[in-house]
Amino acid sequence: MVEAFAVASGKGGTGKTTSTLALGMALAAEHDVTVIDADTGMANLLFHAGLADVEVTLHDLLVAETATSVADATYDRFGMSVVPCGTSLAGFDRADPGRLRDVVAELAADADVILLDSPAALGSKSAVLPVVLADRVIIVVQPTIPALSDGLKVQEYARSYGTGTAGVLFNKVREDIDRIAEQADRHFGGPTLARIPAADVVRSARQAGEPLLSHAPDSPAAAAFRRAAASISVREGGGADLADRFRSAVVPETI
Numbered sequence: 704m705v706e707a708f709a710v711a712s713g714k715g716g717t718g719k720t721t722s723t724l725a726l727g728m729a730l731a732a733e734h735d736v737t738v739i740d741a742d743t744g745m746a747n748l749l750f751h752a753g754l755a756d757v758e759v760t761l762h763d764l765l766v767a768e769t770a771t772s773v774a775d776a777t778y779d780r781f782g783m784s785v786v787p788c789g790t791s792l793a794g795f796d797r798a799d800p801g802r803l804r805d806v807v808a809e810l811a812a813d814a815d816v817i818l819l820d821s822p823a824a825l826g827s828k829s830a831v832l833p834v835v836l837a838d839r840v841i842i843v844v845q846p847t848i849p850a851l852s853d854g855l856k857v858q859e860y861a862r863s864y865g866t867g868t869a870g871v872l873f874n875k876v877r878e879d880i881d882r883i884a885e886q887a888d889r890h891f892g893g894p895t896l897a898r899i900p901a902a903d904v905v906r907s908a909r910q911a912g913e914p915l916l917s918h919a920p921d922s923p924a925a926a927a928f929r930r931a932a933a934s935i936s937v938r939e940g941g942g943a944d945l946a947d948r949f950r951s952a953v954v955p956e957t958i
């Protein structure tokens with residue numbers, strides 16, 4: 704009974720982590736939500752979620768033969784289960800990205816929704832795996848034509864692994880983007896989920912180490928994220944065979 708979404712984009716800094724936590728909190732009103740920082744090379748979800756000081760993270764779960772259990776790296780925060788990732792280069796070096804399959808499989812047993820905060824560039828095994836594992840991708844783009852083109856590449860890659868498109872989320876919107884949204888409607892295999900305004904309150908949430916929906920629940924940006932989450936109808940997965948599906952996902956070779 705779980706659907707896994709990869710929150711992805713072509714470039715870094717578009718707002719994937721902000722969006723992962725905002726959508727996660729909004730979806731948590733109705734679902735059991737687990738959020739995983741699968742951006743194992745450039746992890747920053749811990750800073751957005753007040754988890755900068757925790758000892759055990761996803762990195763520890765991705766190393767062979769440690770005694771660490773998934774529960775040790777899972778934190779109850781803001782109504783969600785949150786699995787942060789460490790930021791050290793050594794941790795990233797030691798991590799075996801393929802083990803993410805087993806971690807997701809185990810977490811899937813207790814969740815309705817899994818959100819994988821995903822790496823930006825699709826250049827390596829660790830970068831593509833979340834998109835491969837997910838049922839659907841949520842593509843976060845800034846409203847420019849080059850960003851759309853990057854987002855379409857993510858969609859194309861996802862499709863080649865059977866991962867669908869839940870929708871496109873325009874972030875850091877400053878002006879009228881009707882023309883660009885029209886292009887997006889034509890080319891993406893899912894709807895425009897939201898237009899999130901560029902707003903200081905989003906940055907200050909990050910600085911406070913708190914997701915936007917906790918830091919400024921009444922802000923227009925938070926409302927836009929809630930509407931986006933409400934427009935995603937979560938599908939019920941296959942139940943018992945689900946863990947197997949994650950476990951048997953083929954890890955692509957580096958592209």
Ligand SMILES: Nc1ncnc2c1ncn2[C@@H]1O[C@H](COP(=O)(O)OP(=O)(O)O)[C@@H](O)[C@H]1O
Binds near residue numbers: 715716721874
């Ligand atoms: N709508 C927004 N308005 C203003 N700043 C934003 C907005 N969305 C994200 N940011 C800021 O942009 C930076 C990058 O966002 P982040 O979510 O960490 O991106 P990513 O995970 O894609 O690298 C952060 O400092 C964040 O606070």
Ligand SMILES: [Mg+2]
Binds near residue numbers: 746
């Ligand atoms: Mg990020």
